[in-house]
Amino acid sequence: xxxxxxxxxxxxxxxxxxxxxxxxxxxxxxxxxxxxxxxxxxxxxxxxxxxxxxxxxxxxxxxxxxxxxxxxxxxxxxxxxxxxxxxxxxxxxxxxxxxxxxxxxxxxxxxxxxxxxxxxxxxxxxxxxxxxxxxxxxxxxxxxxxxxxxxxxxxxxxxxxxxxxxxxxxxxxxxxxxxxxxxxxxxxxxxxxxxxxxxxx
Numbered sequence: 001x002x003x004x005x006x007x008x009x010x011x012x013x014x015x016x017x018x019x020x021x022x023x024x025x026x027x028x029x030x031x032x033x034x035x036x037x038x039x040x041x042x043x044x045x046x047x048x049x050x051x052x053x054x055x056x057x058x059x060x061x062x063x064x065x066x067x068x069x070x071x072x073x074x075x076x077x078x079x080x081x082x083x084x085x086x087x088x089x090x091x092x093x094x095x096x097x098x099x100x101x102x103x104x105x106x107x108x109x110x111x112x113x114x115x116x117x118x119x120x121x122x123x124x125x126x127x128x129x130x131x132x133x134x135x136x137x138x139x140x141x142x143x144x145x146x147x148x149x150x151x152x153x154x155x156x157x158x159x160x161x162x163x164x165x166x167x168x169x170x171x172x173x174x175x176x177x178x179x180x181x182x183x184x185x186x187x188x189x190x191x192x193x194x195x196x197x198x199x200x201x
Contacts, residue, residue, distance in 0.1 A: 050166075052189045055086035055127050058095040059120055065096075066103045074112030080119045086127035087189040090166055098162045101155040102131065102141075102182070108151060109144040116141070117177050122188065130175035131182040139180035142172040 063077055070077065088095075106116055110133050119130045133141050148156040163170045168186040175181040 049091050050089040051092055052087050052089055053092065053095060055088050055095065055120060055129070055186065056081050058099050059118065059129070061096070062099060062103065062118070066100065070103065070107055070116070073107050073110070074114070075107065075110050076115045078115050078117045080117075082121055084122065086120060086122055088127055088166070088186045089189045090186075094162050094165070098159055098184075101159045102184075105144050105152050105155050106131075106133070106141050109140050111140070114140075119175065119177050121176075123185075125188055126185045127188050128175075128186075129184040130177050131184075132175070132177040132180065139182075142180050142182040145170065145182055146172060 059079065059081060062079065067077060110116065115134045117130075117132045117134060119132075121128055121130075131141055133139055144152055145156050145159075159170055162168075163184070163186075166186060168184065170182070170184050173181060173183045175183060
């Protein structure tokens with residue numbers, strides 16, 4: 001595993017538990033607000049507009065792109081990335097916007113002094129990102145996505161729209177980071193086609 005070297009990131013996998021709870025993940029409720037998100041996120045991009053992109057790239061850019069904003073709110077990042085590429089087929093720019101919306105919700109939701117742990121990994125045919133805030137009590141980020149209010153609904157809906165565009169999912173589930181993680185699951189590039197070919201044999 002490799003991690004970003006920024007001062008906001010503390011690369012250490014020793015803190016991760018070897019065992020983690022399994023259970024039925026629950027889906028997120030739709031945002032409660034009727035406020036429409038940026039029309040950009042409703043545009044259905046053709047498959048031809050998608051490109052293979054390593055999901056680690058926008059994640060590596062988080063400390064530089066969003067670290068100062070999070071630091072002003074007393075939020076720290078703890079980022080864990082695999083050595084292997086996590087290639088997904090997306091329209092360029094969608095992943096940075098997707099991540100920016102999640103971090104904006106985190107900035108407006110998490111308490112000062114919170115560490116936001118972010119773990120990316122491959123799991124089966126998917127690239128998975130787990131987000132967990134190490135604050136006292138229940139995890140706030142996944143709760144914010146499950147109970148979006150007027151302050152967060154537009155960004156939550158934007159994330160859900162981008163995820164749906166690529167057959168991805170965003171929901172709460174346990175992970176190696178612990179319970180209550182906000183979990184993002186994107187199909188790995190080429191895996192769906194390979195699986196379909198295998199089932200035809």
